[in-house]
Amino acid sequence: MEISQPRIRSLMRQASRVEEAGKRAAAEQLYRQILDEAPETEEAWLGLARMAADPAAQEDAYERALELNPENKEAKVGLADMRGEPVPEAWRKQVEAAKAPEPETEAAPVMKKEVETAVPAADGHEEVYEFTCYRHPDRGTSLRCYNCHKPICASCTNKTSVGYICPDCKRELEDKFFNASAADYLIATLVSLPLSLMAGYLVWRLGGGFFFIFIMIFVGGAVGGLIGRLTKKAIGGRRGRYLPHLVVVMMILGVIVPGLPLLLSVAAGGVPLFAFITPGVYLFVACGSAFYWMK
Numbered sequence: 001m002e003i004s005q006p007r008i009r010s011l012m013r014q015a016s017r018v019e020e021a022g023k024r025a026a027a028e029q030l031y032r033q034i035l036d037e038a039p040e041t042e043e044a045w046l047g048l049a050r051m052a053a054d055p056a057a058q059e060d061a062y063e064r065a066l067e068l069n070p071e072n073k074e075a076k077v078g079l080a081d082m083r084g085e086p087v088p089e090a091w092r093k094q095v096e097a098a099k100a101p102e103p104e105t106e107a108a109p110v111m112k113k114e115v116e117t118a119v120p121a122a123d124g125h126e127e128v129y130e131f132t133c134y135r136h137p138d139r140g141t142s143l144r145c146y147n148c149h150k151p152i153c154a155s156c157t158n159k160t161s162v163g164y165i166c167p168d169c170k171r172e173l174e175d176k177f178f179n180a181s182a183a184d185y186l187i188a189t190l191v192s193l194p195l196s197l198m199a200g201y202l203v204w205r206l207g208g209g210f211f212f213i214f215i216m217i218f219v220g221g222a223v224g225g226l227i228g229r230l231t232k233k234a235i236g237g238r239r240g241r242y243l244p245h246l247v248v249v250m251m252i253l254g255v256i257v258p259g260l261p262l263l264l265s266v267a268a269g270g271v272p273l274f275a276f277i278t279p280g281v282y283l284f285v286a287c288g289s290a291f292y293w294m295k
């Protein structure tokens, strides 16, 4: 199978080195890590099937490999062996032949760099893992936090769009990103609630009618965007994890409160449900827009 990502390719090579070195647990961990990132990697499922300590996990991994490629002989032979079923000798020979050392491919330069940065063990042999996790000194790893470059094990990584990040850096970045204080939440409430109530009141005044429903798609976005931007401005542009949600709640209240008499008379059967379409469209569009601006 074609493995397109250089990172996955390099991890696969490392995994097979670890596997060849007979470090089953480490190899299993590496294959699992690869599959976390790229579950379509047929070769990694085979590797996991060979290395997994748990027979159920082995069987499952062979099955996943077969799902990806129903013609996969190694998976067929492996599964048959596990289940004590007979397999054609030709298949077994094919699998043996495939295990012969593969020629170097264009992935080689990537590997070379990795080997160069590897820390040689005391006996002069290169360690399979270059680093140990800074939070788990007993765990070998080849991953580093892209932010602080400290080595981290697979269970300490947080995947971001730019790479892996350690838990400390993640917290730090989040603190930096969400910089709103409790006062900002109060201010956001005091700004967005009256605005939302005003908008909600006007929306109810419009009533139903196709024209208003249609217009609401545009007006709702503009009003929601305005409420979002004004609120954001009032809190100095700071971000809060739940500030967008807060403003959306205020906007929902802004529609419900002025509409309460109407909502109650619906229960008594006095108002057609049609009357709720305009406020509904307004809320849907405006909340989405405000949420966007508050982020």
Ligand SMILES: [Zn+2]
Residues within 6 Å of the ligand: 145, 146, 147, 148, 149, 150, 165, 166, 167, 168, 169, 170
């Ligand atoms: Zn870090």
Ligand SMILES: [Zn+2]
Residues within 6 Å of the ligand: 133, 134, 135, 136, 139, 152, 153, 154, 155, 156
């Ligand atoms: Zn760790």
